[in-house]
Amino acid sequence: MATTALTTTTDRALTTTDIMAAIGSFYLIESSAEALRAWLDVRESVANPGEVALFVSLDRAYKGEGISTQAIRYVVDEYLADVGLKAKGISCHSLRHSAATWARAGGAKLDAIADQLGHASTDTTRIYARIVDRMTENPALYLEALLTAKLSFGSRMGLSPCPLDKKGS
DSSP: OOOOBOOOEETTEEEEEOTTOOEEEEEOOHHHHHHHHHHHHHHHHHSOTTOOBSSBOOSTTTTTSBOOHHHHHHHHHHHHHHTTOOOTTOSHHHHHHHHHHHHHHTTOOHHHHHHHHTOSSHHHHHHHHHHHHHHHTOHHHHHHHHHHHHHHHHHHTTOOSOGGGSTTO
């Protein structure tokens, strides 16, 4: 189970460690950094003494202990259900894949996504590049653009968009 050790935050970088002793940095957007600062204020009063996990349980049975990945999945599933989005195939893991795909579609570099996901190699992360390439290089998009341009040009010239559109052909 991976845990996030509570260490000092500098600027907007949060250094983490997991039980495999891998080290990485996560750079947060300002709204995430603000939410994390607010949690850190609360965490101080609810975490058990000596607890190193960044996120701790508020549940009576496990109060103050680091939360497990199973607990995170449960919480995310509950939130998805609350907003009517819980369905087969929609989970923590699928949200992780979606975030990586959207980041790639938005222009994020493959090595940055690999770091964020904790992949040891960008080869593992290339699936997101392939998905985005398939979406953006879809031949149907080129055909649609070509047909739209030709139809628009033809209608401006007073021509029928397609000879097959004429009745009786």
